[in-house]
Amino acid sequence: MNNHMNKSDKKNETRVKLIIKLLPYLRKHGLQTVRMDEIAKVMEISRATLYKYFSTKEEIIGFIVDGFIEYMNELTFSPLDSDQSFGTRFQQIFEQSVSLMEYFTNIFLKELETSYPDWYDRLNEAMKQREQQVLAFFEEGIQRGIFNDINGKLLIMQDEILRGMFNAKYLMTNQLTVQQILFDYYHLKKIQLFKSEKLSVIDDTIMLPRIEHLTHKITKNLF
The missing domain is CATH 1.10.10.60 (Homeodomain-like)
Structure with a gap:
């Protein structure tokens, strides 16, 4: 056995x-x-x-979809038992959102829907459940006086901005780097979400290696 x-x-x-x-x-x-x-x-x-x-190729696609669903489900693991735990969950959501955005390109999702509708439905349902978890996280942070009273759906929709910015032509035209965009976007999300007196609960040093890892992965796929 x-x-x-x-x-x-x-x-x-x-x-x-x-x-x-x-x-x-x-x-x-x-x-x-x-x-x-x-x-x-x-x-x-x-x-x-x-x-x-x-x-089969279908088995490969299924394995990929199951892997991403398992990755998204990791959001539910850590309890929100302190102000610091909200900072940790925020960082996890940020890292996860960037990773999912990087691989769930419009082409990937469209072809998955067309060629493998069952797998697409499973993935789409998991993405909806993740969004509800993120929205519930925002709402709990607001209720506990950690987050600003802000529309959670707008915060989630902001992630689509990155999809357009992670484009080789856009980066070169605007003299930007992937790392710069990620750092700036991380700080933007943090300031939008957390009340000013609660920003100290976030340990930014934890995110430095994670952003560097995301930078390497995204840059490798761009060029």
Whole structure:
């Protein structure tokens, strides 16, 4: 039994590593036209090895969607038992929002809806549930006197601004860097949401390596 579980865990770990290699490619090229031999090449494995981990492209897409749903569900893990916990949850939401925006391009979502409607429905439902969790988080912060009384839906919609800004042409034309945009946007969201006397509950040093990691990932996909 334990040997079987260890083998399953090891296989799943390898599957995750292979998908991480594939995601930037799917982000740029979409889902519909990519073939299994292309997927194997991007993953840097043989086609025969690919079939040991994924039997079909549909299974790959399902694994990706399930992974993102699990990632979104992480929002519910930490309890809001102190003012500092609101700062931690805010940072988690910010990092998660940027990551999801980076991979859920309009092309990806459109092709998922068209070619894999069942998976799209599952993902869309999870995204709606996440939005409700974020809105509930904003409302609780307002009720506890930590957040400004602000429209949570507007804060969420602001994330769409980044989608247009993370464009190589836009960055070069405006002499901006991905890191600069992320830092500025993080501080903008923080100041909008938290009351001035509550800003001290946020430990910005925690976000520095996270923003650097996001910068590297986004820049790599842009150029």
